[in-house]
Each structure stands twice: as C-alpha cells, then as structure tokens.
Amino acid sequence: MTKLVRTDEETLLADMARSFLEREAPLSKLRQMRDQGRTHDAAAWKAMAELGWAGVLVPESAGGSDMGFAAANVIAEEMGRTLAVAPFLSTAVIAATTLRQVGDARASKALAQIAAGETTYALAIDESVKFAPDSTRLEARAVGNGFCLSGSKQFVVDGGLAERLLVLARTQAGLTLFDIPADRAGVHRDMAHMIDSRDVARIRFEDVEATGADVLGAVDDAMSVLQPALQAGQAALAAEMTGLAAGAFGMTLSYLKERKQFGVEIGRFQALQHRAAHLWCEIEVTSSAILNAGRMLDSDPASAALAVSLAKARATQTATLAVQEGVQLHGGIGMTDAFDMGFFMKRARVGAEWLGDYSYHAEKVAAQRGF
Amino acid sequence: MSDDKMTAFRAEMRAWLQENCPEEMRDGLMTEESICWGGKSWTFSSPAQKLWLERCAAKGYTVPTWPVAYGGAGFSRDQEKIFLEEMDRLNARLPLQSFGIWMLGPALLHFGTHEQKLRYLPPVARGELRWCQGYSEPGAGSDLANVQTHGAEGGDHWLVNGQKIWTSYADKADWIFALVRTDRDAPKHKGISFLLINMEDPGIETRPIKMISGVSPFCETFFTDVKVPKDQIVGAENAGWDVAKYLLTHEREMISAGGAALSGGGRALGAVIADTVRDMDAVLRADAMRCEVDGLALGLTLERYKDQAAAGQGAGDASAMLKYMGTELNKRRHELMMSAGGSDALEWDGPLGNRAGDWLRTKANSIEGGTSEVMLSIVSRRILGLPG
Numbered sequence: 001m002t003k004l005v006r007t008d009e010e011t012l013l014a015d016m017a018r019s020f021l022e023r024e025a026p027l028s029k030l031r032q033m034r035d036q037g038r039t040h041d042a043a044a045w046k047a048m049a050e051l052g053w054a055g056v057l058v059p060e061s062a063g064g065s066d067m068g069f070a071a072a073n074v075i076a077e078e079m080g081r082t083l084a085v086a087p088f089l090s091t092a093v094i095a096a097t098t099l100r101q102v103g104d105a106r107a108s109k110a111l112a113q114i115a116a117g118e119t120t121y122a123l124a125i126d127e128s129v130k131f132a133p134d135s136t137r138l139e140a141r142a143v144g145n146g147f148c149l150s151g152s153k154q155f156v157v158d159g160g161l162a163e164r165l166l167v168l169a170r171t172q173a174g175l176t177l178f179d180i181p182a183d184r185a186g187v188h189r190d191m192a193h194m195i196d197s198r199d200v201a202r203i204r205f206e207d208v209e210a211t212g213a214d215v216l217g218a219v220d221d222a223m224s225v226l227q228p229a230l231q232a233g234q235a236a237l238a239a240e241m242t243g244l245a246a247g248a249f250g251m252t253l254s255y256l257k258e259r260k261q262f263g264v265e266i267g268r269f270q271a272l273q274h275r276a277a278h279l280w281c282e283i284e285v286t287s288s289a290i291l292n293a294g295r296m297l298d299s300d301p302a303s304a305a306l307a308v309s310l311a312k313a314r315a316t317q318t319a320t321l322a323v324q325e326g327v328q329l330h331g332g333i334g335m336t337d338a339f340d341m342g343f344f345m346k347r348a349r350v351g352a353e354w355l356g357d358y359s360y361h362a363e364k365v366a367a368q369r370g371f
Numbered sequence: 372m373s374d375d376k377m378t379a380f381r382a383e384m385r386a387w388l389q390e391n392c393p394e395e396m397r398d399g400l401m402t403e404e405s406i407c408w409g410g411k412s413w414t415f416s417s418p419a420q421k422l423w424l425e426r427c428a429a430k431g432y433t434v435p436t437w438p439v440a441y442g443g444a445g446f447s448r449d450q451e452k453i454f455l456e457e458m459d460r461l462n463a464r465l466p467l468q469s470f471g472i473w474m475l476g477p478a479l480l481h482f483g484t485h486e487q488k489l490r491y492l493p494p495v496a497r498g499e500l501r502w503c504q505g506y507s508e509p510g511a512g513s514d515l516a517n518v519q520t521h522g523a524e525g526g527d528h529w530l531v532n533g534q535k536i537w538t539s540y541a542d543k544a545d546w547i548f549a550l551v552r553t554d555r556d557a558p559k560h561k562g563i564s565f566l567l568i569n570m571e572d573p574g575i576e577t578r579p580i581k582m583i584s585g586v587s588p589f590c591e592t593f594f595t596d597v598k599v600p601k602d603q604i605v606g607a608e609n610a611g612w613d614v615a616k617y618l619l620t621h622e623r624e625m626i627s628a629g630g631a632a633l634s635g636g637g638r639a640l641g642a643v644i645a646d647t648v649r650d651m652d653a654v655l656r657a658d659a660m661r662c663e664v665d666g667l668a669l670g671l672t673l674e675r676y677k678d679q680a681a682a683g684q685g686a687g688d689a690s691a692m693l694k695y696m697g698t699e700l701n702k703r704r705h706e707l708m709m710s711a712g713g714s715d716a717l718e719w720d721g722p723l724g725n726r727a728g729d730w731l732r733t734k735a736n737s738i739e740g741g742t743s744e745v746m747l748s749i750v751s752r753r754i755l756g757l758p759g
Contacts, residue, residue, distance in 0.1 A: 004675035005682055253755055268758045273751035280750055281692045285665070288672040306667075314668045362660045369663055371641025371656070 002295040004288060010074050013067070017078035020051065025084035027247075027340050030197065033085060039191075039199035040161045045086050049117025053088065057096040057232070058115040062108050064096075065115075069232055069301075070294030073239035077290065080243025081250075083347050085198060087120045090158040093236045095121035095166060097229035098177070102216050110179075122162035122182075123233070124153040124203055131356040133168060133175070133223075133230070138205060140169035140176055147171070147215075149178065149186075149208040157354060159201035160191040166216070166226075167205070174220030178210050185209070196346040228301055231308045234355045235293040238308075238315035241351045242290050245283050245315070245322035248344040252276065252326045272329060279325050286311075286318040309356075309364035316358045319348040372449050380450060384457045391426045392463045393419035399462035402725065407467050410501025411545050427466035428497040434472055437480065441488050442496025448681030470539070471495035471502040473625040475548050478565075478618040482606040491546075491567065504622075505535040505549030505568075505592060506615070513745050515550075516559045516612060520594060522551040522566065529553060529566065531574075531597040537739065541577040541590035544570055548618075551599075554609050565611035567603040568594075584731035585719060620686060622740045623694030624676070640666065640704060644711040655710060662703050669696050688753040695746035698736035705730040 006014070025044050033041065048054060056072045058064020072093055079088060096114050099107040113119040125133055138151030149169055159165065165187070167178045182189065186208035192200045217225035256267035256276060266272055293311035296304040323345040327334035334341045352358065372380070396419055398405075407413070407420050415421040427433050430444060435451050437443025446454060458465075476495060479488055494500040511517040520533025531551055541547065547568050554562030568575070574597040579587035606614045640663050644651065651659070673693060676686045686693065708716070709730045715722045716730070737743040751757045 003678045003682075004671065005678045005684075253757075256757060265758055270748070273755075273757050274744065274747040276755060276757065277747040277750035278695075280755060281696050284689070284692055285668045285672045285696060288675045289668045291675065292671045310664060310667050310671075313664045317664075362657075362664050365664050365667065366641055366656075366660045369641060369667075371644070371651070371659070 002299050004291050004295065006074075006291070010071065013071055014074050014078055016051075017075050018081070020047075021078055021082045021084050025079070025086070026082050027343060030083050030085055030343060031340070034197035039085070039197070040087070041085055044084070045120070046117050048086055048088070049115070052115075054092045054117045055096075055111075055115025056092055057100065058111045059100070059108075062111040063115040064111065068294075069235060069297035070291070072232070072236050073290055073294040076236040076239040077243035077246075080240035080245075081247035083244065083247070083343055087122075087158040087162065087199075089233055089236050089240070090123060090162065091119070091121045094123050094229045094233040095164075097232040098166060098216060098225050101225035101228055106213075107216075119164060120158065120162045121164045121166060122156050122159035122201070123229075124156045124159060124165050124167045126155040127151070127153055129154075131354070131360055133226075136168050136170050136175055138167070138169045140171050140178065140210065142172060143209075146209060146211040147176075147178070149205045149210055152202065152204045154202045155192075155354070156201045156203050158199050159203055160189055160199045162199075165203070168222055168226065171220050175222040176219050177216045177222035177226050178214045179216050180208070180210055180214050194350065196343070196350045198347075198350070200350075230355065231301070231304055232297060234312045234361075235290070235297055235304075235308045237351060237355055238293065238311035239290045241315040241319040241348065242283065242286050244344055244348055244351065245286070245319040248319075248322045248326040248341065248348075249276075249279055249283060251341065251344075252279075252322075252329050255330055275325055275329065279322060282318045282321055286314040289314045306365060306368040309361040309368070312356060313358050313361035313365060316352045316361070320352060323348045372447065377449065377453065381453050381457065384454050385460070387430070388457055388461050388463060391423075392461055393423055395419035396423045396464045396466075397462050398464065399459075400464055402729070404725075405464060407464075407498065408469055408501055408540070408543070409467050409498025410469075410543060411499070412543060413498070413501070423464070424466045424498050431496065433467040433498065434476065434496045437476065437492065437496065441480070441492035442494075448677060452677075467498045469495065469498070469501055470504055470544075471500065474504060474618050474622050475502050477621045478548075478614050479605060481617055482565075482614050487602075487605065500545045501540070501543060503538050503541045503544035503547050503570075503592075505538055505541075505547045507537045508534060509536055513742055515615070515741075516563065518550045518552055518563060520549065520551050521555070522553045522564060522599065524553075525598065528598045528600050529564075531566070531568070531594045531599055533594050535592040535594075536580075536589075538577070538590045538592045539588055541570070541592045542579055542587075546570055547592070548605070550611055550615055553611075557609060560612045562609050563611040563615070564608050565605045565614040566599050567605065568597065568599050572597050572599075574598075582731070583734070584728040586728065588732075619741065620688075620690040623690040623746075624673070624686060640707065643708065651711075655707065659707055659711075662700070662707055665700055666704070669693075669700055672696075688749055691741070691746040691749035692754075694740060695737075695743050695750070698733075699743060701736050702733050705733045 024047055052065030053075055055064030056067045060066050091114055096111060099111050127137055140147040140149050162182055165180055165182050169176055169178060186206045188204040190202045192202055194200045253276060256272060257265055259266045289311040293307045296307035326341045326344060330341055333339050395417060407424055431439060431442060432444055434443040435446040435454050439445045472495060479491060506515060508518055510519060522529035522531045547570055549566050549568055550563050551566050552562050553564040574595040576593045577590045580589045581587050640659050644659055708726060712723050712726050716726045752759050
C-alpha cells in the first residue's frame with residue numbers, strides 16, 4: 001500500500017539534490033543570469049543530466065534513470081527552493097512523459113537524447129492568457145500526405161531556446177500533437193521579457209509543413225499521449241512551487257530571528273509569530289498534496305487527475321501566500337531588488353499561471369467531487 | 372503486508388461488513404443524534420445501533436488498532452486503513468465514539484500499567500463505560516497548567532477538592548480522567564497528577580452549562596472531599612503534565628479529524644450544499660470549492676501523519692498544526708452550509724434539522740483543546756524556534 005511518507009531513497013535524493021543545487025544553481029546564479037540577459041545555463045543542465053535528472057522519467061533501456069514521478073517531484077521541489085534555471089519540467093517531465101506514452105522506436109531514440117541532456121523541448125499549448133487546451137485553435141490543415149500549421153502560441157516556457165517544440169493543434173476531428181524542430185521554416189519565435197527572467201516565447205506558425213512522422217500518438221487524439229504528460233508537469237510544477245514557498249519561508253524565518261527593532265528580535269512579537277506559524281501550517285498541508293500526487297502518478301496514473309489538480313491548486317495558493325508574507329515580514333528591504341525575495345515573488349506568479357491557474361484546478365477538483 | 376495479503380484482508384473486511392453492518396447503520400451520519408457514545412446510562416437510538424456496536428465490539432472493531440488483549444483487533448496501520456476504506460465504501464456509521472477511545476485509550480496504552488490497561492480499556496472498547504475529561508478550570512483555560520483542584524495526601528488515597536469546567540458530557544459519563552494538583556509547592560507543571568475518578572463516588576456533582584447552540588454538552592463538575600485510591604493514577608505522582616500533554620496531542624488530532632473527515636473522506640461539501648441550493652450562486656460555489664480543496668489537502672495531511680506515526684514518527688508538536696487547520700476549516704465549512712441553507716437554516720429543528728445548532732457548535736472548535744492562538748504559539752516556539 002502506498003504510504004504518504006518519503007522513502008529513504010527519496011530523502012537521500014532530496015539531500016543530494018539540495019547540496020548540488022546550492023552549489024551549482026543557487027539563487028545568485030539566477031540573479032547573475034538575469035543581469036547578463038541569459039535564460040539558459042547549458043553547463044548546469046549537462047550536470048543535471050549526468051545526475052540522472054534529465055532522464056528521471058526515461059526507461060533504463062533508453063539510458064534513463066527511470067526514478068518515477070514522485071522522484072521527479074522531489075527534484076522539482078528542491079529546484080524550487082533555489083529557483084534553479086533548467087528545462088527540467090519542459091523536457092525531463094513533460095516531453096519525456098509524452099514520448100514514453102508514444103512508445104515507438106523513434107520515441108525511444110528521442111528519450112535517449114533527453115536522458116543524455118542533448119535535446120531540450122518546450123510545450124507550445126497556450127493561445128490565450130489562460131491555460132485552455134480544449135479551446136486550441138492553431139490549425140493543422142491536411143495537405144496531401146501531411147499538414148500545414150498556422151496560428152500562434154504564447155507563454156511557451158523554455159520555448160525561446162528549446163531545440164524541439166511539442167505543438168498542440170486542431171485537426172479535422174480533434175486535437176493532434178506535433179513534435180517539430182524549432183528551426184523549421186515558418187516558425188517565428190519571439191522571446192518574451194518575463195518578470196521571472198526565464199525563457200518564455202511567443203511563437204507564430206506561418207504555414208509550417210509537417211508530416212505524419214511529426215505526429216505524436218494518433219491524429220485527432222493528442223490527449224491520449226499528452227494528458228499524462230500534462231498531469232506529470234502540473235504535479236512537478238506544484239512540487240517546484242512548494243519548494244519555492246519553503247525557500248521563501250526559510251529566508252523569512254531567518255530574518256525574524258535576526259532583525260531587531262525596539263531592541264529585540266522581531267520574531268518575539270506574537271503578531272509576526274502567528275503569521276509565520278500560519279504560513280508554516282499551510283506549507284505543511286500542501287506538501288501532503290504534493291506527496292500524494294506523486295504516489296498517485298506512480299501507482300494509478302489513470303486515477304490521478306484529482307490528486308494532481310489538488311496539488312497544483314494548493315501549491316499555487318501556498319506559494320502566493322509565502323511570497324506575500326515574505327515581503328511583508330521583511331518590511332522595506334523585501335521590496336528591494338538587491339534582496340532575493342522579489343525573485344521568489346515573480347517566479348511564484350509565473351508558476352501560478354503555467355499549466356492551469358488556481359481557478360482551473362479548483363474547478364477540476366470540484367468536478368471530480370461532484371459539484 | 373504483501374499485496375496478496377492486503378487484497379485478501381480487504382475481501383475479508385468487505386464480506387464481514389456486508390454481512391454484519393445493519394442497513395440502518397449505512398447512512399454515514401455523524402450528527403449528535405446518530406453517534407453512539409456508549410456508557411452505563413446509554414439508551415440506544417435503535418436496535419440496529421445496539422446490534423452494530425455489539426458485533427463490532429466482539430471483533431475488536433470499535434478500536435481496531437488496540438491490542439486484542441485490551442479489546443481491540445490488533446490491526447496494523449495498513450489494516451486499519453483498509454478497514455476504514457471499506458467502512459466508508461458501505462457508508463457505515465462508526466459503531467462507537469468516545470473520549471475513552473480518542474483520548475484516555477492512547478494515554479493509557481502509553482503510560483498505563485498492564486493491570487490498568489486490562490481494567491479500563493476493554494470496557495471502553497465495548498462501549499460499557501463512558502469517560503469525560505477533567506482538564507479546564509475557571510482559572511485554567513489557555514493557561515491549563517494553572518489547575519487548582521487539589522488532591523490532599525491521605526495515605527492510601529488522595530482527597531480531592533475543587534472545580535472543573537467545560538467537562539464535556541460529565542453528566543452522562545461514568546468516569547473522569549482529571550488533572551489534580553498533588554504538590555502545591557512544586558513549580559506549576561511539576562505538581563500535577565493524572566487521576567482516574569469514578570463519577571459515582573460521593574462528593575461529585577455536575578451542572579450542565581447551556582450553550583449558544585441551545586444544548587448543554589458541557590458541564591461544571593465539583594469535587595468535595597472525593598477519595599481517590601492511589602492505584603487510580605496514570606504515570607508517576609506529580610508527573611501528570613506529561614500524560615496531559617501526550618493526551619492533548621491526541622485530542623488535537625481527533626478534533627482536526629472532525630474537520631477533515633467531512634471533506635476528506637465524507638461527502639463533498641458541494642454535494643451537501645447542492646442538496647439545498649440547486650443553482651449555486653457563483654460566489655458561494657467558489658467559496659465551497661476553496662473549502663473543498665483545503666479540506667482534501669488537510670485530509671491527506673492527517674493520512675500522512677498517521678503513516679508517519681506507523682513508521683515510528685509521532686506528530687508531536689505538529690498536532691497543533693492539525694488542530695488549528697482542522698478547526699478553522701470546520702468553521703468555514705459550517706458558515707458555508709448556513710449560507711447555502713439561507714432562511715431554512717435559521718430555524719431550530721427546521722427543514723434542515725439541526726444545521727444551526729451544528730454551526731454554532733463549531734465555534735467552540737477553535738477554543739476547546741487549546742485555542743487557535745495557543746496552537747500558533749506552539750508552532751512558532753516549538754517548531755519554528757522563534758523566541759518566547
């Protein structure tokens with residue numbers, strides 16, 4: 001029976017991930033990259049691939065470490081703590097899970113490249129300001145033996161630099177998922193200038209040619225391969241946001257113990273103690289939802305929808321609270337760019353929108369619970 | 372347990388419940404009227420309630436995780452989980468609820484002698500003795516360790532004098548477990564003993580307190596020269612605060628479970644509300660959704676802490692978090708149910724039964740067993756290490 005307790009292996013993985021990230025991808029790295037206008041750290045991604053993170057969901061037969069969804073969540077949570085910059089969710093979680101669903105020889109080859117850290121992917125799914133895959137309008141018109149894609153996507157996370165794009169498109173009788181190189185003729189990428197300083201693109205598709213070989217899964221049936229990947233991505237994002245909340249909270253708690261006003265540490269004031277304690281309680285409750293989502297994805301993925309939406313809704317809510325309290329409890333210094341809290345706040349806001357916001361996921365929970 | 376064994380165990384539980392749970396007990400109700408509290412003066416609300424209790428007690432299913440010798444079924448955490456899932460599947464009522472099960476039992480199992488366990492636990496498991504809790508006093512609320520009820524040294528007994536307040540169901544209970552000061556000279560926390568007292572002893576008087584919900588679940592309890600034999604102490608003399616604290620963590624988990632069970636394992640809040648309002652107002656619906664999300668996550672947190680406890684890691688101070696989150700959630704939930712009920716919810720025993728009484732009752736949740744503010748202070752000092 002699955003247990004809502006971290007296994008020894010998971011604890012070990014978390015410890016290793018934390019010490020690696022504090023060394024190789026600390027928050028100061030994100031600040032440095034932002035100041036230099038960079039959004040991708042190839043060396044760090046290579047190092048993560050060597051640790052088996054790029055292949056965390058890739059079968060061992062394709063060179064992956066195949067640690068499972070709960071383990072992917074553990075890694076994502078640690079990455080959230082330091083706001084590590086890496087195409088982990090896009091490539092190692094979403095693209096890998098999609099390709100694994102496809103399961104043919106070509107997919108195996110692609111999975112091997114993911115595990116080796118050689119290929120990065122981005123999921124081009126949003127077309128409006130909100131996540132709404134069912135309303136996809138980007139058209140893939142049947143032309144001869146192939147397709148012609150036209151339309152546009154926005155909020156393509158990791159989409160500015162990714163080598164390949166997973167594109168959700170409308171075909172004659174449904175939705176179809178295409179896997180195309182990002183440099184194919186007719187693909188126009190514009191880097192968005194994101195508040196969290198990461199790689200996000202707006203992408204126009206102008207008569208982009210695709211063949212049947214570019215289709216993942218069946219034509220008109222994208223969701224058979226994409227839905228499990230979306231769930232895995234949503235769960236890992238929720239884990240990342242919970243790590244983010246814990247990271248912001250850790251900073252705040254230290255500050256409460258150090259900062260003095262009226263001659264004493266401000267952590268002596270009950271008004272602040274209770275705000276901090278409440279936030280800790282919220283993080284604790286949310287971490288249960290994260291653990292549960294990982295367990296459900298590993299043990300019974302077909303029934304994981306409720307667990308995943310619950311995790312993403314709770315994580316969004318908790319991360320939002322953590323960064324708001326983070327700034328408030330720090331006072332004025334929390335508002336300065338020289339201080340790190342702002343980075344947590346901006347990443348939390350971006351994470352809140354990606355792959356479905358609070359309302360989207362709360363609606364999914366409500367639907368599952370019969371109202 | 373192996374998967375095969377668990378599958379077999381589940382089948383066994385399912386078959387037993389199907390065979391033994393009376394139809395009338397399959398409505399999943401958890402209201403004041405449907406609960407079976409047991410005790411010497413208990414009147415069963417129906418023959419089915421009695422039968423259900425007897426059948427469960429015979430198998431140890433009223434306290435499934437207690438050892439068989441003390442009236443339980445000796446279930447592991449995995450087995451308990453399966454049993455409760457199967458109960459839930461049938462929508463079966465709990466056969467018995469009591470402070471003996473939730474609070475005294477865990478404390479006795481931890482601190483009691485073998486003789487005490489044999490003497491006190493099986494009657495609790497069978498629903499024959501009903502216990503109440505003598506903690507709070509007029510001058511000892513959030514400052515619980517300030518108890519003044521005094522136990523004077525009397526050789527083979529203590530002579531107890533004093534007053535307790537907020538003693539839930541003291542007027543219906545057979546026994547009371549009470550905090551009594553047995554050393555007035557020791558520091559506040561070091562002079563308290565944890566005594567078990569028979570409510571039929573001479574010198575005990577109870578007076579119900581009428582509450583805003585219209586009922587009187589709480590009492591004042593007065594002790595005048597009550598002789599308590601020395602073998603009715605749990606733990607060492609003057610070490611009662613350790614027992615009290617241990618028991619409080621269980622109380623907090625139990626109270627928080629009340630909030631989460633309704634949304635975690637029970638019916639969805641939205642479904643409950645939809646019984647009243649067909650076309651749910653958008654704002655009400657949104658509030659209900661938020662409440663549902665939080666309730667499910669809290670339910671998982673209770674599961675997680677139980678799993679941790681099974682792995683040998685108790686909730687400890689984190690029970691303050693469970694209590695705080697559970698009770699605040701329960702209050703939200705009942706506010707929503709009142710809102711959904713509209714004017715129908717405003718009548719005592721109106722079309723929605725006792726909805727208003729239940730709503731009013733929840734207001735005590737964040738006070739009893741330690742206020743929300745005390746819980747937050749416990750978290751901030753003991754878990755976060757903020758200076759006191």
